[in-house]
Amino acid sequence: MVPVVNAPVNDLILPFQLSGGAVRGRLVRLGPAVDAVLAGHDYPDSVGKLLAETLAMAGVLAGSLKYDGVFTLQAQGNGPVALVMADVTSSGEIRGYARYDADKVAAAPAGDAVPTLLGTGYLAFTVDQGPKTERYQGIVELTGASLADCAKEYFAQSEQLDTEVVLASQPPMDGAGWKAAAVMIQRMPGSQPGAPILTADDSLEHWRTATILLGSLTHAELLDYALPAESIAYRLFHGEGLQAWEPKALGFKCRCSLPKITSALQGIPRHEIASLKDERGEVTITCEFCRTVYAFDDEALERVYAP
Secondary structure (H helix, E strand, O other): OOOOOOOOOEEEEEEEEHHHHOOOEEEEOOOOOHHHHHHOOOOOOHHHHHHHHHHHHHHHHOOOOOOOOOOEEEEEEEOOEEEEEEEEEEEOOEEEEEEEOOHHHOOOOOHHHHHHHHHEEEEEEEEEOOOOOOEEEEEEOOOOOHOOOOOOHHHHHHHOOOOOOOEEEEOEEEOOOEEEEEEEEOOOOOOOOOOOOOOHHHHHHHHHHHHHHOOOOOOOOOOOOOOHHHHHHHHHHHHOOOOOOOOEEEEEEEOOOOOHHHHHHHHHHHHHHHHHOOOOOOOOOEOOOOOOOEEHHHHHHHHHOOO
16 A cells, blocks of 8 residues: 555545456545535535535545546435535535425435435436536436445446445534545456456456455444544455555635626526516625625626626
8 A cells, every 4th residue: 555645634535446456446535625515504414414425426436537627416306405416626626515495304204315305316427628528427317225326326337337335424513514425446347458357257256355345334434534544445455455546635615706607697688687686776696505695786787788
C-alpha cells in the first residue's frame, strides 16, 4: 500500500485496486463537505440521510471516471421525495439538494429509502464535459432497497460489471455534523488495459473474496472518522494485494452566480415578470443548492432586459 503524506482525514476519494487490478475500488468519506451541503435546508432526517448517501454515491462513481467537467447523479420518483441530486466536478467540488413534500415525508412508513421515499422512477448518471463534447448519460429504474442496489443494477445491465456498494450516513450527533461514506468495488474484465491475465475461475475467486471482505465492513467502522480511510482499506484488503493511491480532496462549492441567475431570468418573457414579483415588488430567485437569494427590483430588472 502506498503511504500518503498529509492525506485528508475526510472529504476525500481514495482509489485502490486488489489482486493486481482484478478488482478496482473507491472509498469516499464526507464530513464538513456534506454538512455544508445540508446546512440551511432543514431537511427531515430521512431526507438528509438520502441526500448524504447520494453525495457519497456520486463521489465513488465520479472517482471511477476520467472526465473534465461535471458528473451528476440524480434520482427522480413519484414518492415523497420527488428529486434528489448531487454533482461532482473534476476538480472535486460537490453540491446537492433534495426536493420533497414535507407532509408526505412525515407520513411515510419507516423502511428502505427507494420504495418509501423515492417510489417508482429512475436513477440517472450524467457526465457533462462542456458544449463541445457530447454528454454521456446512463439511466436505470429505481429498484431494490437503496441507491446502492440501483447502481449495482445499472452496472450489471449497461456495463456488464460485477459491482458491490456499501453506503452509510449519520445525522449530526455528539457535537459532530453530518457524515456520509461509501465504498464501491468492481470486478474488472480481462480486456481492461493493465488487468492481470487470469483464468475465469481465478477472476471469480478474487471477486468472491473481495465481496466477502467488503461484507464484513460495518457502517460504524465506515463512519468512524478516527479511523483513516487508508486504515479501513488496509483492514479489509491487505491480504488481497491492496494497492492504494493518493486520495483526491472533495469540498462543497456552489456554482451559482449573479451572471448565471441573470441569464436564467432572461429566459422568462418580459411580460411575465410582473406576475413573479413579491409583495416588495421584487423578483427573487433562490438557489436550490446553497439557498443564496438573488433579488431583482425594478431597476435591476431593467438592466437584465436592457437590449
